[in-house]
Each structure stands twice: as structure tokens, then as C-alpha cells.
Amino acid sequence: MDKIREFVPLLDWGRTYSRHALSNDLMAAVIVTIMLIPQSLAYALLAGLPPEAGIYASIVPILLYTVFGTSRALAVGPVAVVSLMTAAAVGEVAQQGTMGYTAAALTLAGLSGALLLAMGIFRLGFLANFLSHPVIAGFIAASGILITASQLKHVLGISASGDTLIDMVASLVAHIDTVNPVTLVIGVSATAFLFWVRKGLKPTLVKLGVSPGAAGVATKAGPVVAVIATTLAVWGLGLTGLGVAVVGEVPQSLPPLTMPSLSPELLGTLFMPAVLISVIGFVESISVAQTLAAKKRQRIDPDQELIGLGAANIGAAFTGGYPVTGGFSRSVVNYDAGAETPAAGAFTALGLAIAAVALTPLVYFLPKATLAATIIVAVLSLVDLSILRKTWFYSKSDFYAVATTILLTLVLGVEVGVSAGVVMSIALHLYKTSRPHVAEVGCVPGTQHFRNINRHRVETDTSLLTLRVDESLYFVNARFLEDLLQDRLAERPEIRNVILMCSAVNEIDYSALEILEVINHRLKEIGVGFHLSEVKGPVMDRLKGAHFLQELNGRVFLSQYDAWLALGSLRHAAQ
Template structure:
């Protein structure tokens, strides 16, 4: 029992019990591949967050180790990701605008706060709260954020500056500085984008025709960003890009991150509390979605609450090691999976690889053009844009379409923080709307069976004296009035009704407000000479009704099946 308790909080202990040489080799190879991918990604997302490039490396070390120890997913790879980096940039820009706190300190505190929020939610097993964010709304938010990220990097692609967090800020700034673009910067940027596109679009088919295994092809194409980094470093050094006005990364300090306690102040914590909460929510939803997807492929299990704890502690680790908020990344996790990672040790080995890079390989990064990383970001985030969600939700559900459209529009026009709030609000409003509008169908008997179906969808038998409604959902304060109106409206229109039957096969719960209204319905129908019956009442609901003495005052009966109720009412 003690061991089971330990493995719940430290899932890696369960892995150690069956770890062997073969798994070690597979994890080492996967870590090598992921390290190659993470180096340009980490640098790029640090710049996207407005931080020095080396901070991206720091945020890819300690968090990976901590998640490897505490995470329930064997494949998920944690580190800087595009959307969280953009949200961090927005929050940090506002907090540091006054100059009272430096950017690095604010970034560390933001990571620390996000981590504490996630860890507390996980300890109290509140992972279910993330389910209140609908997937269409999340998709809409990520799509809008990806467009903002891509647009913000277009300035780097042109070699100009453009500040702003929204579409309305970025576009005018770009237009004003467009005439000052650097031709060589643009040429390099477009060259990198074209190389990444051709690698993905054409190299795959070419390598497959040459007989290269699909998994190997996938890994080679994923390494394309690292190739573009190496090539542009070499060309930049050889032809002295800096003399031509191409912005370079510059000096990147070598060494591992130092462990320091962020300088916490009450005013800073208050300023970053809301952004930290938003980052925690979006980061967790994105992370757990990726983890569950990969776990399903391998028939493994993910503990959502443990993921909260693990991701929270990873962010706390980022805060204490000079990093910024992190999350489970889709691209790096997919590469980790495709490279053959088997356990959490792959994350530990990847962190070691990033650490070696930070110690020994930062010198050549001086000559890396910033436009290379901007091109890498643009190419990566455009894959996150899913405009088809608008078409899909339009055909599937107009309510979902409205919430997605609103989230996209608000995020683009007012910024990511307002977009997150809008997305959460849209999801909750959609949930409340649907809870208050249960599906209520008038049903009739399908000829030759004992089944009852919606009279608007099936050819069924009905009796003028009998009215039957089936309620699909909970009976509660938010929706009971709709049922009441349907009953009274039908009774007024059809004077022949003598029996009303509520088919409760889909009713899982009833609250006090609904019970009060049912009692009123029973009294009012009795006054009109109409008998109220219930059928197929589930046990927990029946227990509630009996505890309130409602059934003892019911004018009709409670039937085990709707068929029995229909036969009784039809013959009365």
C-alpha cells in the first residue's frame, strides 16, 4: 500500500520497477531527437515571450526533469510553447511597463504563480474544472492566438519593429514601418519558411519513394528547424550578416540556470494573479489534451489530477530557475512519441541534452539571425490555425459557432487575456444555456413494439386523452419552467386530455425547485380533472421524491415502464 501511495505521487517509481537496457536505449535515442528539435524551439519561444534567448533553454531543463518525476504521461514533453509564450509576453509587457520590476523577475514570478495555482488544483483533485472549457472554444482561442503570433513575427521577417498585442495594434505598426524593411532579412526569412515547407511537403514523398521508413521520414522532417538554424548560422558567420543590418541573437551566456527565489512583492503578485490563472488554465488544457491523445494510442492511462500537480511543479521549477511559464507541447511530444520514447526517462535525458547545449554550444548562437527563429515560429504556429472549426460548428451547432466566433474575434481585437476570459465565459454560458434548455419530446408508441419515440421523428400511435412528455436531462431550477409551460400549453390546446405521463427514463437528478414546480403541476392538473403519472423513474430520483412525500400526494401512479403507463391511461 505504501508503494502504491508513492507511485501515485511519483509515477516514475513505477517505471523504475520494469526499466531495462532496451528501454534505456530507446529513451536515449528519443531524447537525442527531441533535443535537436527543442533547441531552436526554446530559443524562438523565449524571444516570442520578450525574454533573452537563453531563458528558453533554462525553461526546457528543470521543468522537464520535474515533470518526468511527477507526470503520469510517459511521453508528454514539457517546455515553452507558442500560445503560452504569447500570453506571457502580453502579461509581462503590461506589468513591466512602469519600470518598477524587471522583465526576468516578472517572468519567473508568473511561472511560479501559474505553477502554484495548478498544483493546488491538483492536490484538491479539481481537474474536472477544465472540462468546463469546451473544445470548440479552445480551438477558436488557439487559432486566434496563432494568427496573432504569426503576425507579430512578420515584423521580424521584414527586419522592422512592430509593437502590439492585438490585430488593431499590430497592423498599423507594420504598415508604418513597412518601407524600412531589410531585403536580406526578408530573403533569409522567406528562404527558411520555404525550406521548412518543402521539407514537409516534398521531402516526405521523396524519401518514401526512396524506401525510407515512415517513422524515419517523420523524424527527419521534424529536424528541419534545427537544420535551418545550423545553415543560417554558417551563412551569417561567413558573409557577416550583421554588417548588412540583419539582427542576430548575439551573445548567449553559457552555463546552467541558477536557482534563485524570485523577488516577490504583493503588488506584483496582484498584477500577475489573473494572467497566471489564465495561463494555468490554457496550459493545462493543452497539456492534458496532448497527454490523453498520446496515451490512448499506447493504451496507457493519464491521471488528470496528477497532471495538474506535475505541470504545476514544473512551472514552480521554471520560476525558481530563471524560466517562464511552460506547458506540454504538441509538436515536441509527438516527436518524442515518433522517436520511440518509452518512459519518463526520455524527458530526463532531454533535459540533460539541453543542459549540455547551454554549457558548451552557446557560442555559435551569436551568429544566429533572429529572422530564422521568427520563420520557425510562423511555420509552426500556422499549423495550429483551424479555420475549419467555424464551418464545422456552423453545420453542427449554431450555439457552438457563436461561442467560437466570439472567442476568435475578441482574441484578435482585444488580446489574448480578454480572449481567454471570453472563452471561459462563452463555455460557461453555453453550458448554462444547454442546462436550461433540456430536450423535451412528446412521445408515442411505435406500432408493434413497446418503445416510445418522438412524435416529430417517428410514425407513432397516440391517444387524444393521453399526453406523454419525455425529459432528457436533469430536472432543476433552471429548466423546470420550460416543462411546466409545455404541459400547460398542450393541456390548453387539447381539451380531451385526461392523463399526463412524465417519462423519466433520462432524468438522473431532481432538485428542490423542480420538485416544488412538479407539486404545483400535480395540483393544477388535478383541479382540471387531469391525472399526472410518472414512468420509468430511476432509483435515486425516486428516493428523492419519496423523501419529500410527493409520491403520496401524486394524483396518478408511478409505473415501472412507459408501456404499462400508456396501456393504463388509454383504457381509463
């Protein structure tokens, strides 16, 4: 039973579900539902799909995550970055507005879900750690700029296209003479209003005597006010006759049963985009989930999160949706609104289902400019270019990785940008570990502590070389240690003993072991002792399984101080 609860967390938290939690979850669900209705429609527009696809992608996926997810505040559904990546991937295989485009989006969701599910089953959640945070921040910032640029055509009421920033700007400039002034007024007004709601509404309401809680709810409902006001204006003034683009007819139904395409050719074409969407979606989701869980001292299981997100995406594939993940803004709203369990997500799904059945006719006259304004205001909060300044002063290698990711995303598109981000993250990790920090250490006078000779006043011995390696030794960096040691011996012919201080070495792989054997053999040939100190238990166990210790031209010391005393005594005896 414990094993089942591990894979179905609902059986765990559901046993202790209380009336108090029910009350808090219902309140959070109401607030998140109000927020999600316009947001879901807007993100479907961004993905190049019919608006109802955003609603459908926010119902069954949420229910499945409620069953299999471990976060008690994460709100799953369409998000801006994944919607943009969906449009870029599906746009390569089908034309927007066609059945093939919708089928490809379903297939992409199914592929992403299958990949996430497989990663969760095989406990591969650790792979997300290979994506560095600065690179992800750079990619998200660049994606926010691309998303904003892609929505300007709806605000201006013109036809424009392009997958890169250069193409988008060129297309906007080429069609600037066709701007619809009425659409422009609606789009700019909605954008300005939403920016004011985000920054100024809550303080204004608090000054007027409204409680902070009620003011927060009103702020979250800001997009709904913009939707209602602009929809009534278009309907009442007959603005569709003046060329204002509207959402139009939205099916009044629950999510339909759909079947993703199993065409081998389509699956092959979408496989790599599905991998990138899965990785980026998981990283974004797990970051949000862990941040919110830490505030309440709760635990998130990354591998189970993969299963939860995988199930959610598979659910989207069979119910008319497209790839989903945990969204930052809606999850924070869910948390702030008091959600205590994943049941809040289930209640949100119920609210969206009611909206899909009863409220969709009301959005017929909703202008696309308002949805574009909703997207622009939401994604501009993701654009944080200060990461460039921070990494420039802290780590030049991180700066070059971030700058490259941003530049490639803007100039060559989302898929190239995220691929470059993945490659840069792995390359950055390999580069850093290939050149580990190795310090020559000496004894701090009057103590048994050993510190870097370049940072502290320490006692040293000209005939003794002690190197502390601050990294595990493996195939990438072992040769670096060999070269460093040869250089030191060439510079100081008086050295008679070398001690490798292994206090920070957690593992020595076989390639590194072979390098150590080579070092030991060379030192033995020139009459220099080779010793180890402070070797950790697991590392020692593996060394004992090889012949290295039997052939070692020296000793293994429990502590560096023991080595210092013993080799010092041998030296004095020789003198």
C-alpha cells in the same frame, strides 16, 4: 504505498522499467532535444524574454513532470500560445528587457503552478470540460494568426509593436520603409525552407531510397539545419554589420536558482492572466496527452496531470523559466520517435542541460529572423479556420461562439479573447441545458417501446400526455419544463393524465424538485393525474428523502409500458 504511487507515478512505471524501454526513450530524447533547442530559443523570443529562458524552461519542468505526470509521451516546455499569453500579461506590468519583466514572468509561472497544483489536489480537473472544443480551436487559430503577425517584424528586420492584429498591422505598415533587405532574404529563405522540410523533405528522401524512419528523423531536424546554415552565413559574411539582428551572447550555464516576486500588487495584477494561462495550458496538454495515450490503450489521470503541470510550472519559476505546458508538436515527435515512458523527458532535459552548458556560444550569430521563421512555420499549423465552416453547418450556436472568440482575440487581444472563450463556453452550456430536448412519445405498434411522435408512427391517447425529458432537471431548465407543460395543457383540454418519462434524467436538484411540486399541485387542482416512469435508482433515492412522492397526484411506474397499460385500463374502466 499505493497512495504514494498515485501521487508519484514514477514509483509505478519505474518498477517495471526495462533495457528495451531505456533504448527507445534515449532515441526519442535525442530526436526531441534536437528539435527543442531552436524551438525553445524561438518561444522565449516570442515571450519577450532572453533566449536562454526557453532552454531553462525546458529542463527542470520536464524533470518534475517526469516524476508527477501520468502521460508517457507528453513533452512539457514552452509552447507558442502560452508564450504569447505570457508576453501579453507581463507586458502590462513591465518593459521588455528589464529585470522587472523577467521577475514578472517568474511570478506568472509560480502563480500558474500554484493554481494548477491546487486544482489537482482538490480534484478539479473536470472544470476543463466547461471549455468547449470549438471555442478552444477558435482561440488557438486566432492566436496562431497573432503570433505570425508578431514575428513578421523579425523577418522584415524592422521595429514594430502591438498586442492586437490591427495594432500589429498598422505598426508594420508604418515601419515598412525601414525593411532590412538582408534580414528579409534570411527570413523568407528560412521560412520557405522550413515549409518545404515540413511537407516535402520526407517524401523526397523516401523516393531516394532512405527508410521512412530515417527520413522522419531528418524532417524533425530541419529547423536545426536552418539554424546552422543561417548562423554560419551571418558569421562568415559578417552580416551583423549590415544590420542583421542576432541572438547575441547567451549565458553558458545550467538553469540558475531564481526567486519569483511575492509583491501583493504584482500577484494581484497577474492572478487573472495566471488563471487563463493555467486553464488554456491544461486543456491543450490534457487533449494531447489523452490522444496519444488512447493509441496505446494507456490511461491519463486529469487530476494528477494538474499536479504534474503545477510542479513543472513551479519548477520553472525557481529556475529562470516562464509558464510551460505540454506541447502538441514536440509530444507527437516524442511519441513517433518511440518514447515508452516519461523517462524520455528526463533524458531530453539532460540533453538540453548539456546544450545549455556547451552549445550556447554557438548561437551568438543565430539571426532572430530564423527563430521567427521557426515560430511562424510551427504556429501556422495551428490555424484551422475550417472550424467556422464546420460549426456553421452543424451548430449555429457553436459557430457564433467560435466566431466571437476569434474576432475578440484578433481585435482586442489574447486575454480578452481567452476570457471571452471561457465565458462563451459556459454560457453555451447553460443555454443548451436551459432548453432541454423534451419529446412527446407514443407506443410503437406491436412493441413495448416508446418513441417521439414527430419521428415515428406510434399509438397515442388523446387523454394521455407522455413527455420524455432528455436532460437532468436542475435550476437552469426546470422552469422550461413547467412552461412547456402548461402550454400543452392549454392546447389540449382533453388530457386527463400526464406522465413524465425520466429514463434520461440522471439528477433532480432541489430547485427542480420545487418546480415538480408546483406542477403536481396545479395538476391536482384541475383534476389531471401526474405520474413518473422509468426513474433511475439514485434519483428515486433522493425523491424518497423528500415529501414529493407522498404528495404525488399519481403513481411511479417501473416502465413507460406499465404506465401505458395501467392508465389505459383506468380510462377504459371510467368509460
